[in-house]
Amino acid sequence: MRDYRVILVLVAALTVFTVVSYYFGYRPNAFDPFEDHSSLRTNPRGTKALRELLAENGLTTKTLRRPLTHLPPDRGVLFLIGPHENLSAREIEGLLAWVAAGRHAVIAVEGKPGFPFIAASPLYPSDRLLAHLGLGLVTTKVADVDVKVPRSDEPALQDVTMLHVPGPHRLVRLPTKGAVRDFLSKLVKRRRGKPGERETVIPDIVPLPPDEFEPLVGSAKRGIVVMLRYGRGRVYVVCEADMLSNGWIRRADNVVLAANIAFAEGGRGPVYFDEYHHPRAYKYGEREGIERLKGTSVLAALWTLIAILFLYVGGKMWRFGRPHRLPEASRRSVLEYVHAFAGLYRRAHAGGAAVAAQAARLRRKLAAISGLPVTADAALVAAAVARRCRRINSDELAALLQELEAVGEDDRLPDAEVLRLSRKIAKVEEEITDHAGSTAG
Numbered sequence: 001m002r003d004y005r006v007i008l009v010l011v012a013a014l015t016v017f018t019v020v021s022y023y024f025g026y027r028p029n030a031f032d033p034f035e036d037h038s039s040l041r042t043n044p045r046g047t048k049a050l051r052e053l054l055a056e057n058g059l060t061t062k063t064l065r066r067p068l069t070h071l072p073p074d075r076g077v078l079f080l081i082g083p084h085e086n087l088s089a090r091e092i093e094g095l096l097a098w099v100a101a102g103r104h105a106v107i108a109v110e111g112k113p114g115f116p117f118i119a120a121s122p123l124y125p126s127d128r129l130l131a132h133l134g135l136g137l138v139t140t141k142v143a144d145v146d147v148k149v150p151r152s153d154e155p156a157l158q159d160v161t162m163l164h165v166p167g168p169h170r171l172v173r174l175p176t177k178g179a180v181r182d183f184l185s186k187l188v189k190r191r192r193g194k195p196g197e198r199e200t201v202i203p204d205i206v207p208l209p210p211d212e213f214e215p216l217v218g219s220a221k222r223g224i225v226v227m228l229r230y231g232r233g234r235v236y237v238v239c240e241a242d243m244l245s246n247g248w249i250r251r252a253d254n255v256v257l258a259a260n261i262a263f264a265e266g267g268r269g270p271v272y273f274d275e276y277h278h279p280r281a282y283k284y285g286e287r288e289g290i291e292r293l294k295g296t297s298v299l300a301a302l303w304t305l306i307a308i309l310f311l312y313v314g315g316k317m318w319r320f321g322r323p324h325r326l327p328e329a330s331r332r333s334v335l336e337y338v339h340a341f342a343g344l345y346r347r348a349h350a351g352g353a354a355v356a357a358q359a360a361r362l363r364r365k366l367a368a369i370s371g372l373p374v375t376a377d378a379a380l381v382a383a384a385v386a387r388r389c390r391r392i393n394s395d396e397l398a399a400l401l402q403e404l405e406a407v408g409e410d411d412r413l414p415d416a417e418v419l420r421l422s423r424k425i426a427k428v429e430e431e432i433t434d435h436a437g438s439t440a441g
Helices: 005-025 048-056 089-100 125-132 177-191 254-265 289-293 297-317 334-347 351-370 378-388 394-405 415-440
Strands: 061-064 077-081 104-108 135-139 145-148 162-165 169-173 212-218 223-230 233-238 271-274
Touching: 005 297, 048 061, 048 254, 048 271, 077 089, 077 254, 089 104, 089 125, 089 223, 089 233, 104 254, 125 135, 125 177, 135 177, 162 223, 162 254, 169 212, 351 378, 351 394, 351 415, 378 394, 394 415
Parallel strands: 061 271, 077 104, 077 271, 104 233
Antiparallel strands: 135 169, 145 162, 169 223, 212 223, 223 233
């Protein structure tokens, strides 16, 4: 029996290393307090569930970790969900130029960014982004509701009958520069803190008008999902980023809406998730692997175990001198057995018995092929075998079987007659064997 101890040690060591790396490579979900809608997070505000769902359905998902001025040239869909960093005017222009070339983008905004966002201004990143698109975010008294979606030929709304909106925010259209400035001024005034606080400079934003504006769900003054067409592409704006987050993606048909947009390109391009505007996304929720073990005793212990494993395997493989071949037990040739058995029959003058034994063996093989009993009539057996094996002549086989039936075990047949009948039997068996092999192939 072979010694498999080395293989077992290798498998055990690999298993231990994999488990340890996996455990230290991920931070448990309970210690992830950030709420930045990152596609790398598994907490309720993250969007990893949406990303994994698209990947499981055959789409290629990628992380975008650079400004929107450097978008990839291939076709695809971009998800920009709840940014925590302001987008520059150049980034927004680059995004719309990328969309106009025939691509799609999903922008899901939030009324107030969650932890760890620190508001340096009453205007949040989503406010500035929407202003460039000629939109604003207003607060209503309706939240955590299911909204019925009207029937539409819009591809994004196929099989979408209901959407769950967890927050009170809705989209409003701001078509002109003046409308944008007035809206932002009222927004700053409403959010401003104590009296005497330093005045906030209202940014001078000129909205980039789309070629087509259509509120898909809701109205132009209380929009939930809005479509903006730029060139050959589309931008879908969602009023609440939580609609796509882990905690609410399964409510109503929210996931169907996201999947419809992701598959709008027919799965021809990857789906990008923006993480550049989630500055803390690299700290939690992302697998950091062996990097987090550097400088710890755990990493030193792992390297020590690997060194011991290699020394053990090397010691088992070390040879002292050349290998010696073990003597093999001598085996007699099959021909010797055949010659000895034939000689026994000849000395006993039992040619009939030898032929009868071969005939019985042939009968069993023919019965297996024809499906008839071993004692069936020779003509019937020959006809049945000939139908299955075209190389066998029915008349010749029937004559051979009748001739073999006439031979008794006590008959003393001449050697020439025994040889003649044996050759005929061997020929039939060879043809049967060839037929069985060709049928199996």
